[in-house]
């Protein structure tokens with residue numbers, strides 16, 4: 063319920079956005095093909111910065127966001143937002159704050175509900191097409207991200223903030239009314255967003271804005287166009303033009319200077335980050351170094367890397383476990399933070415006719431790689447040359463560590479950044495590809511002895527610094543219970559007889575602990591606590607008019 067001047071409103075009930083399936087002949091498939099053709103024909107788009115309610119053409123060298131499946135062609139170009147522009151952006155955001163935080167919640171919520179409808183309706187094909195061309199997703203991966211998850215973040219976000227605001231003190235002594243007011247943070251929030259999910263970019267700005275915060279948004283250079291579209295949709299939905307400032311910037315020195323300027327501002331009130339662990343730690347250190355400059359202690363929210371596991375128990379349904387492994391490791395080319403990259407299989411299930419290895423390899427051999435515009439491919443390109451090189455360098459590292467390449471291991475970056483779905487068998491459970499986040503389609507398998515199940519759980523728990531996602535396939539309830547306990551701290555999102563990826567807003571709040579982030583659970587009410595400053599208000603209807611207490615009276 064939300065309070066306006068003359069009524070208490072109740073938000074409409076929200077539901078997860080149903081997925082389109084894009085089957086041949088379906089209207090959504092035709093609409094998507096049309097959107098892809100239109101974007102390809104019109105690209106490269108020029109994406110400006112947006113500061114103080116206006117587009118700003120940034121002068122100087124322009125950077126391209128290439129299409130990963132056809133990297134000679136750019137989807138968009140953008141300039142380099144400078145530290146001075148960042149300073150202007152902060153002042154513009156701060157100037158917008160009083161009006162935005164004073165807007166009744168139901169009106170803020172209505173903007174995000176309307177944006178969700180624009181995403182799932184009018185702009186569905188366009189935002190999916192932009193995510194496919196710019197971030198190298200196939201149709202299904204774009205649909206579950208840019209259409210469904212983004213709409214879910216905005217709709218569930220509104221409902222979760224409504225729930226948060228409804229959390230009120232339960233105790234009121236006679237003549238007293240106690241209330242809690244959830245104020246936005248005093249200052250601005252800085253959102254630094256990753257390339258791999260259009261929805262995450264939207265949520266990193268959307269969650270703080272829903273709770274009345276103003277923002278400076280530095281999108282990923284590799285997702286600039288889709289981020290710009292999300293921003294345009296929010297404006298069309300009625301977001302006041304100066305609540306979010308949009309600052310595109312290439313990686314490297316330019317980003318470092320921009321970030322330094324933003325993080326040294328006295329009114330910096332919160333960081334909403336998703337990306338790699340090392341960048342997050344670096345930002346945290348900078349914030350620590352500036353701690354004496356700030357008006358308040360900034361809220362630091364960061365969801366970061368993973369080295370996600372799948373544990374197969376000897377009782378497991380092998381076909382289900384293989385399917386979980388293939389989808390978990392190779393969908394979106396292993397570029398989900400939740401992607402599977404270390405697989406533990408018991409020796410008794412591994413080798414032989416109809417066993418795990420045979421099914422895994424024969425199914426993987428059916429995967430085709432190709433341009434995102436050819437809908438039949440299960441896999442597409444990785445995001446960049448750097449990612450391509452990283453994947454192949456890890457294949458070499460695995461070989462040097464004694465690993466055997468069972469499938470893939472090669473790539474071709476001549477037209478798009480294609481890395482084959484790669485499966486490595488290792489005898490060393492702490493070899494580099496079992497420990498480091500690669501963020502590509504490289505899966506390493508370790509075979510454990512069937513009677514070493516508990517030891518293997520402990521090994522999984524202690525192998526990496528990450529604790530993002532993990533799953534177990536088991537049809538033995540006692541083993542499932544045992545693993546659940548031994549792996550309690552090894553993953554923030556844990557799945558039983560399901561793959562390690564695919565968390566849904568409202569259903570599986572997302573985030574990991576240890577080196578994987580602050581685990582503030584995107585997609586749940588918890589995240590909104592980080593972007594409010596509660597104020598407790600006590601109102602006395604009959605305040606006392608003399609100071610002594612009864613205990614002060616003489617006997």
Ligand SMILES: NC(=O)c1ccc[n+]([C@@H]2O[C@H](COP(=O)([O-])OP(=O)(O)OC[C@H]3O[C@@H](n4cnc5c(N)ncnc54)[C@H](O)[C@@H]3O)[C@@H](O)[C@H]2O)c1
Pocket residue numbers: 254255256257258259262280281282283312313314317318321336337338339341342344345365366367368398399400499501530572573574578579
């Ligand atoms: N845990 C999660 O929920 C989650 C979700 C998605 C992605 N991720 C993680 O994100 C990573 C992949 O995304 P990415 O490649 O965009 O990550 P990244 O860390 O390279 O970039 C993230 C953001 O930080 C910016 N950035 C890069 N270097 C910077 C620096 N020195 N100073 C300040 N900002 C800098 C980038 O421009 C981008 O906006 C993976 O590690 C993945 O696991 C985690």
Ligand SMILES: N[C@@H](CCC=O)C(=O)O
Pocket residue numbers: 258259397398399400562563564565566572
């Ligand atoms: N929420 C997504 C992962 C987002 C990270 O990249 C999943 O659960 O697969």
